[in-house]
Amino acid sequence: MRIVVAPDSYKGSVSALEVANAMARGIRKVIPDAEVCKVPIADGGEGTVEALVAATGGRLETSEVTGPLGERVRAQWGILGDGRTAVIEMAAASGLPLVPPDRRDPRLATTLGTGELIRAALDAGLRRIIIGIGGSATNDGGVGMARALGAHFLDARGDELAEGGAALARLAKIDLSGLDRRLQEAELIVACDVDNPLCGPRGASAVFGPQKGATPALVAQLDAALARFAECARQATGRDVADAAGAGAAGGLGAGLMFFTPAQLRPGVEIVLGAVGFAELARGADFVITGEGRTDFQTAYGKAPVGVAKAAKQFGVPVFCLSGGLGDGADDVLAQGIDAVMSICSRPMSLEECMQEGPALIEAAAARLCRIARAFIGAARA
DSSP states (O other): OEEEEOOOOBTTTBOHHHHHHHHHHHHHHHOTTOEEEEOOOOSSSTTHHHHHHHHHTOEEEEEEEEOTTSOEEEEEEEEOTTSSEEEEEHHHHHBGGGSOGGGOOTTTOOOHHHHHHHHHHHHTTOOEEEEEOOSBOOOSTTHHHHHHTTOEEEOTTSOBOOSSSGGGGGOOEEEOTTSOGGGGGOEEEEEEOOOOOSSSTTSHHHHHTGGGTOOHHHHHHHHHHHHHHHHHHHHHHSOOOTTSTTTTHHHHHHHHHHHHSOOEEEEHHHHHHHHHTHHHHHTTOSEEEEEEEEESTTGGGTOHHHHHHHHHHTTTOOEEEEEEEEOTTGGGGGGGTOSEEEESOOSOOOHHHHHHTHHHHHHHHHHHHHHHHHHHHHHHHO
16 A cells, blocks of 8 residues: 655644654554655644655755844755755744744844845855745835845935834835846746735735734725835836735735846745656555644645645545644535545644644544555445
8 A cells, every 4th residue: 555645744743754654553553564655744834844854865054144133043055966056934034933923023124134144045056046935024016025135225315124014114215226136047946825915905905914923003004004115116117916815924925026136926836746756656555644743724725735635636536634633614625635634633632732742642633544544445446
């Protein structure tokens, strides 16, 4: 029996690779001679670098860059096994986990470090760059990123703006004369799992600002600042991307990448599955197990487990989802190619307990699932 395990990470608890290993241990408790193919995946957020580097036989690199509030951080990125493709997680340089909850302030947070990672990849001679843009602490429209690559953002007096989203309210001119020319010969593929526009009720500030510390009044301030930025960027580039799907991702970094680089935004899980050759791995498998930290109504809108299911269903392969927890709308995934969804929790427990016991709970749940799947497949073949 051949089984493919293709989980995302359980955010803040267990990495995708650790989840895959725990699932494999559980499978072998029930089906000792199973051929288990482990394919840790991601959708552009946490774990994207690790998943792609591991799957392609690449290597990890570390660069010291500017963190969200101006501090220096050591950010990990990767070079894939082809030796010509870099993979970057903006969260490693500009992510919300880098900022303590009591210091989160989207008025000040910057994507400068993300631009420095892009520059590091260019300096390494790489011209194909995959950028995962989930998990940001920022709301600056990607201005910090572009500044690291040579752009200048000026107020009415010609002075450089301060970092952060609030300063964009005073933006008067964007000077792109110093923008890194290597971008013109680069291919930037942006892994994005949301389709929000830059501004408005579904925009970066309104939807994602509150989790970064924005009050309702601050949301309105930041939204107006991004609208100002969008108009100045349109004038400077001749591009109008504010309403494009994904422009509002990562505090508007999606828009910044489309304004100032030759970036193409694509669903993150599609990029990862293509890079790891998932279709060939799924072809002929008896079943696939995927999973994530929490499955709810958002999962059905293209998050990693649904991407896995759609790819596997091309070959009629059953897909089961093991998740850390189930929320409202979890059953929506059943209409997206997933045959069954199950929580790893075997008893009432707190979130903290579940996170602490994650690997053991995943292993035990995978074993339970395998007993059910074995019976399900046996009945189908009878």
